Amino acid sequence: MAILEVKNIxxxxxxxxxxxxxxxxxxxxxxxxxxxxxxxxxxxLLRCINFLERATKxxxxxxxxxxxxxxxxxxxxxxxxxRQLNFGLVFQSFNLFPQYTALENLTLxxxxxxxxxxxxKKNKKLILKNINERAAFLLGKMGLEDKxxxxxxxxxxxxxxxxxxxxxxxxxxxxxFFDEPTSALDPEITQEILKIIKRLAAxxxxxxxxxxxIEFARNVADRIIFMNDGIVIEDGTPEDVINNPKNERTxxxxxxxxx
Amino acid sequence: xxxxxxxxxAFGPNAARWASLxxxxxxxxxxxxxxxxxxIPIGLVITYxxxxxxxxxMLLSRTFVWIIRGTxxxxxxxxVWFVPGLLFDVHMKSRMTAAMIAFSINYAAYFSEIYRGGIxxxxxxxxxxxxxLGMTKAQxxxxxxxxxxxxxxxxxxxxxxxxxxxxxxxxxxxxxxxILMSAERFTKQGVIWPLFATALFFLAMxxxxxxxxxxxxxxxxxxxx
Numbered sequence: 001m002a003i004l005e006v007k008n009i010x011x012x013x014x015x016x017x018x019x020x021x022x023x024x025x026x027x028x029x030x031x032x033x034x035x036x037x038x039x040x041x042x043x044x045l046l047r048c049i050n051f052l053e054r055a056t057k058x059x060x061x062x063x064x065x066x067x068x069x070x071x072x073x074x075x076x077x078x079x080x081x082x083r084q085l086n087f088g089l090v091f092q093s094f095n096l097f098p099q100y101t102a103l104e105n106l107t108l109x110x111x112x113x114x115x116x117x118x119x120x121k122k123n124k125k126l127i128l129k130n131i132n133e134r135a136a137f138l139l140g141k142m143g144l145e146d147k148x149x150x151x152x153x154x155x156x157x158x159x160x161x162x163x164x165x166x167x168x169x170x171x172x173x174x175x176x177f178f179d180e181p182t183s184a185l186d187p188e189i190t191q192e193i194l195k196i197i198k199r200l201a202a203x204x205x206x207x208x209x210x211x212x213x214i215e216f217a218r219n220v221a222d223r224i225i226f227m228n229d230g231i232v233i234e235d236g237t238p239e240d241v242i243n244n245p246k247n248e249r250t251x252x253x254x255x256x257x258x259x
Numbered sequence: 260x261x262x263x264x265x266x267x268x269a270f271g272p273n274a275a276r277w278a279s280l281x282x283x284x285x286x287x288x289x290x291x292x293x294x295x296x297x298x299i300p301i302g303l304v305i306t307y308x309x310x311x312x313x314x315x316x317m318l319l320s321r322t323f324v325w326i327i328r329g330t331x332x333x334x335x336x337x338x339v340w341f342v343p344g345l346l347f348d349v350h351m352k353s354r355m356t357a358a359m360i361a362f363s364i365n366y367a368a369y370f371s372e373i374y375r376g377g378i379x380x381x382x383x384x385x386x387x388x389x390x391x392l393g394m395t396k397a398q399x400x401x402x403x404x405x406x407x408x409x410x411x412x413x414x415x416x417x418x419x420x421x422x423x424x425x426x427x428x429x430x431x432x433x434x435x436x437x438i439l440m441s442a443e444r445f446t447k448q449g450v451i452w453p454l455f456a457t458a459l460f461f462l463a464m465x466x467x468x469x470x471x472x473x474x475x476x477x478x479x480x481x482x483x484x
Contacts, residue, residue, distance in 0.1 A: 081393045095388035099406045109392035153483040
């Protein structure tokens with residue numbers, strides 16, 4: 001069964017229709033890169049799936065369960081949060097919490113969730129210890145074992161983005177989304193972040209990556225979705241989309257980006 | 260022995276005058292602290308209303324802020340002291356109570372606008388990061404946003420605290436026996452120095468506040484927003 005199914009998503013801001021019927025589905029372990037020129041709607045699509053924008057029309061399913069239906073009325077806060085936690089999102093501008101250390105950025109949400117569990121009071125010490133250990137482990141994986149107690153302002157852009165990737169992984173999301181994760185970074189640091197995403201890919205983490213890095217998309221993604229003006233105009237393997245694009249717009253975009 | 264007596268009688272009235280100034284300033288400080296303790300949370304409630312998506316509440320709240328900030332505090336003191344008695348035959352318990360109410364409302368309105376500025380200056384990405392981590396709106400506000408807001412509003416709030424120290428002497432207009440009223444009494448006896456001596460009290464209090472605020476800013480400087 002598809003882990004994610006997006007059905008006929010529309011999104012308008014006022015009179016401007018940004019998404020005009022997007023549908024696709026993905027399997028567990030699959031890695032999709034979403035390409036397209038600025039204004040094609042790729043970031044909006046990501047934000048709609050992650051509940052940061054409310055789609056005007058359409059439905060979204062995770063593991064066959066409906067997690068979004070534009071027709072649906074209000075959803076309870078607890079239900080909304082449970083749906084939200086299917087996903088992790090890495091932002092273009094990191095959005096780390098400046099008043100917390102790298103470690104605390106990871107543990108904050110986990111602690112708040114743990115506190116709501118009925119057995120929290122009884123096993124408080126153990127639970128908090130596990131949370132801290134997991135956070136330190138993830139930061140270690142990102143090569144930040146010596147930065148656990150550093151504040152975001154003391155970290156470089158690349159380090160901040162690595163913390164934010166670890167933070168997104170902390171709650172074990174089913175699907176990890178990246179919204180142009182390297183656009184705010186220097187070219188050399190870009191490579192450092194792409195390497196980390198490649199490592200995640202090797203571990204078959206299910207990912208959707210909105211990016212401008214075509215070479216990277218070709219190397220890492222199982223599938224490329226190319227968007228233009230609010231619709232999907234290509235959806236296929238990197239070979240198909242990059243080497244043999246069907247659409248004129250895709251060809252124009254690729255030739256502009258690759259020279 | 261005679262000279263010592265003379266010394267005391269010369270010293271006596273002035274000592275009494277200083278004591279009276281201290282007593283008066285006690286009233287100023289009382290008003291200052293009560294206003295802070297009440298206006299800081301009331302301001303937050305007004306901010307919440309002013310930023311509400313429910314339009315009538317938002318407009319009501321902003322109109323209220325406009326009226327409070329748009330009229331003199333002295334007039335507001337008169338209104339709180341006299342109007343309940345004139346209209347509803349309800350009398351204020353004491354002049355001090357009336358002053359506390361007027362000051363709390365007045366400063367809450369100013370605080371609310373500082374809070375609003377601080378809250379609106381926090382990038383949207385902070386809320387979004389909290390949301391995608393499954394935090395509730397309240398958790399995002401209290402765990403993520405609030406600390407950053409506090410850091411950003413420390414300087415403007417410090418300004419308001421300074422102004423408040425000195426504004427407390429306005430309570431004199433409804434005859435609260437604060438320090439300026441005490442000093443003024445002596446001018447009628449032809450003794451003018453206590454009027455100027457009051458400045459020392461205000462300077463001392465503002466000096467202490469400056470030190471305290473510097474300390475707070477230093478404490479919060481471990482991170483950049």
